[in-house]
Amino acid sequence: MSSIKDVAKHAGVSVATVSRVLNDKGYVSDNTREKVEHSIKELDYTPNEIARTLFNKQSKTIGLIVPDIMNPYFPELARAVEDTATKLGYNVILCNSDGNTEKEQRYLDVLLQKYVNGIIVSSNTLNVNQIEKLNIPVVSIDREISKGLPTIVVENKKGAMMATHFLKSKGCTRIAHIRGPHAIVNAEERYGGYQEVVGKETWFKESYIANGNYDMETSIEATLELLGLHPEIDGIFAANDIMAIGAIKAAYQLGKRVPEDIAIIGFDGISLSKATIPELTTIVQPIYELGETATTMLVQLMERQPIEETYRILDVKLVERHST
């Protein structure tokens, strides 16, 4: 039986190079890869246990890094990634970074050590250098890192404009915004959409903009304060659904009726938005399609298939329910 050394000798490369080809990790030129694969066939080489499992489709693995597993948006996205990956013969391992720079870098390192074949990441803070250093395919999802990287996002600004216009069309004349974290591109874009629609209205005040943290607790607090200071507010566009649900909760605590006294609209279209009372009007992202597209793109990159476009912006739609 031939060994990895025999393969290396036959191909005229080092054992480390053969190992890189077997593990599909690190740089190997196409020419070298072909030589090694040829020698493997020629010598009928059977890789050892670990190399074999890495050969075996069953063991191919994608890493998914999300910033906040407590926001139902990310479990839904993870679900789509997992469904798609399973169909394509890949497993998914998930890491929750809390949007924390150190944790993000640490999980990238962990995933590399664990020999994942590619990574999908939704990050607040990673930069293009950190990604390029990884030397394996990475697709950025929901949160853009750099225009140059494979990315799937949605029409954030357009969606925010739709939401704000819709509140106006419902007769709201004092529209507030619960904003997502300042460092996150999609939160900035949604804020920009709101600004564009109402920023020049005569009634507009900077103090109609409250800071949320894309979670329910901060949104409840922000809304309580907002409505305490400005009881005239009759419409709220929250930058994501979980904050909109918090806003409904806060309005209810203050004895305000939704939508009679105040109309509330969210962004995301998580399943939970259908379960609130009243059901939430929201800008629906194609969450499942987002996960599916990112996974398919990543697998194409990993398997060196041709790809037409590596930067995709998916459309959003307004779904009217009972909170507006």
Add this chain to the structure above:
Amino acid sequence: MSSIKDVAKHAGVSVATVSRVLNDKGYVSDNTREKVEHSIKELDYTPNEIARTLFNKQSKTIGLIVPDIMNPYFPELARAVEDTATKLGYNVILCNSDGNTEKEQRYLDVLLQKYVNGIIVSSNTLNVNQIEKLNIPVVSIDREISKGLPTIVVENKKGAMMATHFLKSKGCTRIAHIRGPHAIVNAEERYGGYQEVVGKETWFKESYIANGNYDMETSIEATLELLGLHPEIDGIFAANDIMAIGAIKAAYQLGKRVPEDIAIIGFDGISLSKATIPELTTIVQPIYELGETATTMLVQLMERQPIEETYRILDVKLVERHST
């Protein structure tokens, strides 16, 4: 510089054995382990890149397998596991099995291939043989696999009895139960608690028990059907919170007021139970403590520290809010 071969020769064992010691994986007797560790020191052996990262605390990793990432209970549990693991110097990689036997086994295989040092699993279907074959520490959480395995669960039956008694104390005289999946031990225990409290009442009917799937959609359907067939029902104990939220939704759709026309109580105490309108009365599990205890126990097992008890049942408490 000495190699792994030198260490093996010095210790009088095979290279594979040294590798098992370095990777902390597979069976090695204490005696052999000591010999190898002694030789490593004696020869001042520095393991290669991979072995070194496995030595390095930073790269130590725990696998967590959950059955349904879409149920907010599991992200909350994952969050607690991750917090605790981070404090103890471990990373966490998460797998979502959909409660599917094949996926569970596949993810166990994946985690082993990826050299995790231990696994926390919440499983519907794994058996003790599958777990023992893994040859690394495993802690079972929320769902018991076998009394013989390290396990952290809560007082399911007691909590269910508390919930049902509470509905009675609130004046409910026709109490229904939305049951969790039949195969899951904690669902059976919660069902058992309900049965014990009301199963012998003169008004009791088997048809007051509806089957849910621990998710919101099936619970909405089940509750609509239940209340359609039995409009006299004035109390519902749902076997988890997400189903209780579905039940509130269904009651609202039928024009029933909660709690005036029908009182609803859940089980779990997920964050979301505080966000519903009305807020949900529920049996609160110490979710964070559950994750924390399981992680601490797993790390103790991995690091061969003495443990007093490997089977722990945590207590639950009733938190009254506005749905009853």
